[in-house]
Amino acid sequence: MKIDLHTHILPRDWPDLDSKYGYPGFVRLDHYKPCCARMMIGDRVFREITDNVWDPQRRMEDMDGENVSMQVLSTVPVMFSYWAKPHDGLDLSRRLNDHLADVVRDHPKRFAGLATIPLQDPDLAATELERCVRKLGLHGAQIGTHVDANPHSRRIDTLNLDNVSLQPVWSAAEELNAAIFVHPWDMLGKERMPKYWLPWLVGMPAETSLAICSMIFGGVFERFPKLRVAFAHGGGAFPGTIGRIDHGFHVRPDLYAPDNDTNPRKYLASKNRKGELVPARFYVDSLVHDPDALRLLLNLFGPQRVALGSDYPFPLGEAHPGKLIESVKLSIKEKKQVLSETAREFLGLSAAA
Amino acid sequence: MKIDLHTHILPRDWPDLDSKYGYPGFVRLDHYKPCCARMMIGDRVFREITDNVWDPQRRMEDMDGENVSMQVLSTVPVMFSYWAKPHDGLDLSRRLNDHLADVVRDHPKRFAGLATIPLQDPDLAATELERCVRKLGLHGAQIGTHVDANPHSRRIDTLNLDNVSLQPVWSAAEELNAAIFVHPWDMLGKERMPKYWLPWLVGMPAETSLAICSMIFGGVFERFPKLRVAFAHGGGAFPGTIGRIDHGFHVRPDLYAPDNDTNPRKYLASKNRKGELVPARFYVDSLVHDPDALRLLLNLFGPQRVALGSDYPFPLGEAHPGKLIESVKLSIKEKKQVLSETAREFLGLSAAA
Numbered sequence: 001m002k003i004d005l006h007t008h009i010l011p012r013d014w015p016d017l018d019s020k021y022g023y024p025g026f027v028r029l030d031h032y033k034p035c036c037a038r039m040m041i042g043d044r045v046f047r048e049i050t051d052n053v054w055d056p057q058r059r060m061e062d063m064d065g066e067n068v069s070m071q072v073l074s075t076v077p078v079m080f081s082y083w084a085k086p087h088d089g090l091d092l093s094r095r096l097n098d099h100l101a102d103v104v105r106d107h108p109k110r111f112a113g114l115a116t117i118p119l120q121d122p123d124l125a126a127t128e129l130e131r132c133v134r135k136l137g138l139h140g141a142q143i144g145t146h147v148d149a150n151p152h153s154r155r156i157d158t159l160n161l162d163n164v165s166l167q168p169v170w171s172a173a174e175e176l177n178a179a180i181f182v183h184p185w186d187m188l189g190k191e192r193m194p195k196y197w198l199p200w201l202v203g204m205p206a207e208t209s210l211a212i213c214s215m216i217f218g219g220v221f222e223r224f225p226k227l228r229v230a231f232a233h234g235g236g237a238f239p240g241t242i243g244r245i246d247h248g249f250h251v252r253p254d255l256y257a258p259d260n261d262t263n264p265r266k267y268l269a270s271k272n273r274k275g276e277l278v279p280a281r282f283y284v285d286s287l288v289h290d291p292d293a294l295r296l297l298l299n300l301f302g303p304q305r306v307a308l309g310s311d312y313p314f315p316l317g318e319a320h321p322g323k324l325i326e327s328v329k330l331s332i333k334e335k336k337q338v339l340s341e342t343a344r345e346f347l348g349l350s351a352a353a
Numbered sequence: 354m355k356i357d358l359h360t361h362i363l364p365r366d367w368p369d370l371d372s373k374y375g376y377p378g379f380v381r382l383d384h385y386k387p388c389c390a391r392m393m394i395g396d397r398v399f400r401e402i403t404d405n406v407w408d409p410q411r412r413m414e415d416m417d418g419e420n421v422s423m424q425v426l427s428t429v430p431v432m433f434s435y436w437a438k439p440h441d442g443l444d445l446s447r448r449l450n451d452h453l454a455d456v457v458r459d460h461p462k463r464f465a466g467l468a469t470i471p472l473q474d475p476d477l478a479a480t481e482l483e484r485c486v487r488k489l490g491l492h493g494a495q496i497g498t499h500v501d502a503n504p505h506s507r508r509i510d511t512l513n514l515d516n517v518s519l520q521p522v523w524s525a526a527e528e529l530n531a532a533i534f535v536h537p538w539d540m541l542g543k544e545r546m547p548k549y550w551l552p553w554l555v556g557m558p559a560e561t562s563l564a565i566c567s568m569i570f571g572g573v574f575e576r577f578p579k580l581r582v583a584f585a586h587g588g589g590a591f592p593g594t595i596g597r598i599d600h601g602f603h604v605r606p607d608l609y610a611p612d613n614d615t616n617p618r619k620y621l622a623s624k625n626r627k628g629e630l631v632p633a634r635f636y637v638d639s640l641v642h643d644p645d646a647l648r649l650l651l652n653l654f655g656p657q658r659v660a661l662g663s664d665y666p667f668p669l670g671e672a673h674p675g676k677l678i679e680s681v682k683l684s685i686k687e688k689k690q691v692l693s694e695t696a697r698e699f700l701g702l703s704a705a706a
Contacts, residue, residue, distance in 0.1 A: 146545065158545050189541025189559065192499065192511050196570040197608040198563060201601045205594045206542065206559035210551060217549040233597065240593015241558045243643025244586065244669070248554045251668035255550040290596025292652065296645060315604035316597070 001336070003112075003343040004063075004321050005181070006232055006285045006309025007071040010079070011099040012054040018042075021088040027078055039078070046078060052313045056103050060110055062313070068321050071312065072343065073100055074114040074142035077185035082120045082144060085152040089118030093128050101136035112347060113138040114181050119147045120155075122165055126172035133176045139347040140179030140228075143169075145211035148186055161211050162218020162259070170224040179347050183232045184208045200316060208236025212282075213245060216267055219260035221281050230283035230346055232309065234297050239284075242268070242300065269302035277302050283346050285309025286338060287318060291328050303334040307342040354689070356465075356696040357416075357674050358534070359585055359638045359662025360424040363432070364452040365407040371395075374441040380431055392431070399431060405666045409456050413463055415666070421674050424665065425696065426453055427467040427495035430538035435473045435497060438505040442471030446481050454489035465700060466491040467534050472500045473508075475518055479525035486529045492700040493532030493581075496522075498564035501539055514564050515571020515612070523577045532700050536585045537561045553669060561589025565635075566598060569620055572613035574634050583636035583699055585662065587650050592637075595621070595653065622655035630655050636699050638662025639691060640671060644681050656687040660695040 010029070017026035027046065030038040037053075039046040052058040053076075063071060075096050081089055093116050100113045115132035117125035132138040147159040147166070159165065161182070173180050187193075187203025188210065208231050215221060215229065231238075238245070246264050248256050267281040279302035287309045288294050297306050308325060311317025318324060325338050343349075363382070370379035380399065383391040390406075392399040405411040406429075416424060428449050434442050446469050453466045468485035470478035478494075485491040500512040500519070512518065514535070526533050540546075540556025541563065561584050568574060568582065584591075591598070599617050601609050620634040632655035640662045641647050650659050661678060664670025671677060678691050696702075 160545070160548075162548070188545050189563070192513070192541050193563070195513075195515070195611075196566065197601055197605060198566060198570075201594070201598050201609075202559055202563045202566055202590070205562070205590055205597065206555055209558070209590070210542070210546070210555045213549065213551060213555055217551075237555070237558055237562070237590035237594055240646060240649070241554070241590055241641075243641045243646050244558065245554050247642040248550055248669060252550060256554075258548075288594075288596045289600040292649060293593060293596050296593070296649070299645065316601060 001340045002066075002068045002308060002322050003070045003072065003340040004068050004310050004312060005072045005230065005307045005343040005346070006287060006317075007073055007312040008053070008076045008314065009059075009073045009100065009103065010049075010054050010076055011096070014095060017092065021084065025083065026081065026092075039076075050313070056107060056111070059313075060107070063110065066321050069340070070110055070112060072112045072114060072139075072347065073103060074181060074183070075100070075116045077142075077144060077183050080116060080119070080144050080185055082118070083148040083150055084120070086118055086121035086124055086150075089120050090124045090128060093118050094131075097128070097132050097136060097138065101132070101138060104137065112349060114179070115141040117141045117143065117169070119143055119166070119169065120150045120153065122168045126168040129169065129172050129178055130176060133178050139349065140173065140181065142181045142183055144185045145182055145207040146186070160214040160218075162214040162220060167223070170220060170227050173228075174224050174226045177348055180227065180229045181232065182208070182211050182229060184211070184236065204233060205236035208233055209238040209241065212236075212238045215282075216262075216264050217256065217260055219262075221267060222260055222262060228283070228346055230285065230307065232285055232287065232311075234286060234288040234293065234306075235284040239296055239300050240293070268300050269305070279304040283307060283342065286325055287311055289318070289324065291324065294324055294328050298328070298330075298334075298338075303330065303337040304342055304345070306338050307346060308339050354693045355419075355421045355661060355675050356423045356425065356693040357421050357663050357665060358425045358583065358660040358696040358699070359640060359670075360426055360665040361406070361429045361667065362412075362426040362453065362456065363402075363407050363429055364449070367448060370441075370445065374437065374444075378436065379434065379445075392429075403666070409460060409464070412666075413460065416463065419674050422693070423463055423465060425465045425467060425492075425700065426456060427534060427536070428453070428469045430495075430497060430536050433469060433472070433497050433538055435471070436501040436503055437473070439471055439474035439477055439503075442473050443477045443481060446471050447484075450481070450485050450489060450491065454485070454491060457490065465702060467532070468494040470494045470496065470522070472496055472519070472522065473503045473506065475521045479521040482522065482525050482531055483529060486531050492702065493526065493534065495534045495536055497538045498535055498560040499539070513567040513571075515567040515573060520576070523573060523580050526581075527577050527579045530701055533580065533582045534585065535561070535564050535582060537564070537589065557586060558589035561586055562591040562594065565589075565591045568635075569615075569617050570609065570613055572615075574620060575613055575615060581636070581699055583638065583660065585638055585640065585664075587639060587641040587646065587659075588637040592649050592653050593646070621653050622658070632657040636660060636695065639678055640664055642671070642677065644677065647677055647681050651681070651683075651687075651691075656683065656690040657695055657698070659691050660699060661692050
């Protein structure tokens, strides 16, 4: 039994959004040859994709080939469009979420869904999250590691996930028992990375560490004790640099801890007085491509907080979902947790699903 | 025997550089009370420092208390001033290097030195490196993870360390047998990190990963096979994300490897056919504040490529240099390597020094 927490999907078609909303910057699909399309932004090719991005049948064939029981679907992060006018962001989110819910409804044993929500307007985002959970049966939302500056709202700052304006989203997620999956996007320092795919290889891990640190240092987990959050790519650069982050907490509390005086290690796995493992406060996926790095994740978070995630169907993902997990020494129980039970608990899926 | 590869020093005094060079942005020291000073940039306090930053006697007292035999001195990275006019950068470098050489000359058994060089002009930088090695007896240079944009040269791009214009520096370092120590500075994405010391906790590890990736992907180690380079803070985010970086090499060589088709793992430690450890192509210091992270470094680089570095005397450093190394299980030979021999080999210090 394998549940893949981290997979991306798009509809096959959608209207020309630049025309519909009246300003440029949105993604369109150019189906230039059978089974293939180009994701275009204006005249620029953002990414070449194949039909397993949009075709549930093709996905299920791939899943069967890899013994993946269920994929958790979320949009491709370039679709977040947090820079757009809030109501356009909502309109686009609704369109993507309705499509995603249709796929899940058609194949409820093979797919579960995480919505996208217009974080540029936290109240609209909370409203859409409620619709997706209560009406569409989705299990939560995938959000970015930050909220872009929004020229339409005259907001020139990028908001990190500690920003107090986002509290309606956390509050709604808690109330709805909705899972939040945080995925890096719009990578920091990308202007410094013109070559070598560096925004993906250096920028994304940094983004994710920034998001985790922001939520810890900003006290989000303190204010929303029931909020369930998972971070993509094994938490990016965070696990490998926890020593430095923890040390910062101890030596410069004036700079580091004005909003939360909790030691960051408190959010990680620990042993209780009986010697039992108490898992971490938040989740990560398993997408680290290295057995030593996966072992570090299991130590830092506990198997109850590490969930198989493959980034299907993109090339930086794990081509054989679960292969890395199966290569690491784990008990039968731990392996079951990482391959399916952790995702199930995170999403609030019933055991029968 | 402990050699601390990563320590910072400043002169006690220097002229007002804003006045001397005729434009603002340079650091000055405000000795506002005994034993303490403020590093000022214009009217802004950059950092409070104490007299162990500039006073060799105070440093040697601290070294004796921690059984540190030798400190390798380098300037504080904010002094790099790569944004300044090239000849002003050279003038400032010469001033700092002459001071550093004086300290080493006065206490040759306790201190060794790494110069600073004006990377905004690679030819001037190479010339100053030559002067520092041949005339002043320094062992190489500390450089930043990138070269800032330089408005005085009308260069609006930041240069990463793969940039071909830097080849005179690598070439000079090879010819002079000079060591290059790369330290993060001017952190990418800092505009996105207004709170919680994030430029130091998230930005610096990302900078260092960017520098390592740039030198690997740009083929610098291929073109300069004898060049010796060490990276601060245990290589930042690089070791913990090597799985992702390596995977990127395999799945998108078109994006990743246009300038160097060597697998990035080839630059890391490996076992040869006899089962002996072949160390990594480059060095890191040990400043990771976590035993699991240090073990990962030792696996990835080999003890011949991990050198004690404490960031003395700053708070994000290791207050008791070598304590983390001594907490990790190592053979006597390996411990000796990490505590002193690796630094000695990196610097080209004679065994008698």
